[in-house]
Amino acid sequence: MNLFQLVFKQMRQRALSTWLTLLSVVIGVALAVAIMILQRESAALFGQSDFGYDIIIGPPKGSPLQLVLNTVYHLDTSAGTVPYTLYQDMARHGKPPPGHADYGFFVKQAIPFMVGDSYNGKRLVGTSPQMFGYDDNGKRMETPFEYRKGKSYEFADGRVFDGRKFEAVIGSEVATTEHMGIGSKFRATHGFPGPNDKPDIHKPVWTVVGVLKPTHTANDRVLFIPFISLYAIAEHEVGILDQALMKMGVDPTKIPPDQVDAVLVKLGFDLNKVPASALKALKQEAKGTKVDTSKEGSELIKDLAAPPTTQVADEGEDPDVYHLDEKGHIIPDLPEEEWELSAILVKSRSAFGADQLLYRFKVISNEAIAVNPASVMRDFFDTFLKPSSMILLVVTFLVTIVAGISILVSIYNSISARMREIAILRALGATRARVLTIFCTEAAMIGLFGAILGLVVGHGIAAVGSVYFNRTIGQSIAWYTISGEELLAAVGAVAIAALAGLVPAMKAYRTPVAVNLVSG
């Protein structure tokens, strides 16, 4: 009977105590491992610096974090819009027209980004074919847009959408969970209605023409459509007009129906360019509102400047606010100068160019904000996630110490009850060192099995965390990767267990044989 057989026999003899002690070690190691994985992966996830673009241009309202969460992780809502003309200026190659900034020196690529609608809870993102590495004519670009450094979108099936048609490209997860593929058709829902909300489903129908390969990012859960097709939605047209009025400090719901034209003219709108459908909807919004119309324009506008009221639900079918040209391309009724976007993803030409853009939108222009997503996420991680995960690690360390003490108490108590057994072993020829080894080995074995099981359980917890991340932000984590730190923690647990076993082992070591043989 060798040492390990002897140790296993003793452990089995005290099965309940052994299992409970083992459980405490497993919990300690599993917690430590799970926290290490989640800390490591959340750092990689939220503190990532390998974005394929280095600047996000967004609305001046809202925070940089909100902008990044909204555009990169498809979390949170958009804080507003930026003018489409800003995107045009950034995407332009060549001399800008008078009155427009020249971004050509700083910007290498600019990708439009517009959100606000959904399909079955999945986000719709309005963008251009450039997002997928194709120009407006459907030709592959020499330098495709990268969502991560060195990683651009690839198609598992189909092709990129036509930037002016009701076509869509869907993420891999959308294809799987919604059972969609090439030829699938869908209608967009306004916003993200809650479970008890009546969904407001828009009239246009998009057809899926492309399915992306998995990117293992939140983009896998997105349906991409041409951003121009979003202007073909009546409510969006009205919404953009409403936003323009709100920016001017005018609550559109307070404009009396018979004063809408006058107010718009007073504010500088060209009534010929405002779509009739938008004007009609604007007048319906204010139906029933009584305002003293005898006042002059400026006074009237002053009275109208108030917080917006809840929007009246549109119970009817949307009117068409676009038409198709001979090629079947969407021509929105809303004039191009009224178009707006949620954000612009920018790949700068150089670090200098990126700095210049950041500076420009921080100091010179207030029409938008520019953020570096890597910097924002690093700040977010350092400010919110890192300290909390450090606290968790400390707690885990304490749990492991408690597990070690548990081993100590368990074996110590067992030794008190096994003094006679130890004396018998000694009488049979076991040396003190052998007895010490037996008990230390028993503790180390509990530590070893606890560490192995703890590693497995810890990764299991991280796998659950991965599923959670995937459900909430559409990104999985590498829960299966074992790091050197984890192995170190496991070895540490075995060492703590062996040390914990040393105290009771010393008691066994000192057991006087003759006394315990006689007393037994």
Add this chain to the structure above:
Amino acid sequence: MAVELSQLKKVFVGPDGSVVPVVDIDSLRFNDGEQIALIGTSGSGKTTLLHLIAGILTPDSGRILFASGGASADVAAMTEAQRDVFRGRNIGYIFQTHHLLAGFTAMENVLLGMSFTGRASDRPWAEHLLREVGLSDRLHYKPSKLSVGQQQRVAVARALASRPALVLADEPTGALDEKNAQQVLELIRKLCREVNAALLLVTHDLSIAKQFPRVLTLSELNRSAKAAPVAAS
């Protein structure tokens, strides 16, 4: 292997500080394979003497020589670790109560007797011993499932497992009824003969002692026999 004790002395210090000699033997020798009964009253130092010979206790003075061929080893002069190893290899010990490990089967308890010899476990030998003590159908029974007599038989088999040169038996039949006691005694003597082990059996039962070719009385051996008996024995 012959065993020779000379000038062996062990004293205990009482709670009041008084020195009580327990073992004080001038000279004692038993030969290879010899079977000896040692009788003595309760508390006369019989167990202490066995512990001294086994190296569980150390004498205050004297020598305990184990001689084989031209070589000899003095247990009294060994370090504790050396004594432990020596005991595991050369001495089998049978206690008054079986002192089996409760979590181990009969077979495992016997194998445990070989675990500290530095030699590989000999399962056929263990099976043979258990068969000899009449427990071939109880190999995988734990002590709690065996009768007191059967438990003591396992203890006998365990003591012989390492094929020792000397078997020390401390009142091995003390807890058994007359019939079982006789059977166990015969088993011990038979197995000792089988492995040519010397046997020193301590008893206070004269009927048992009379069955041995050589009977020693501790009071006669002890130079301090007239000293007051101690309770610790």
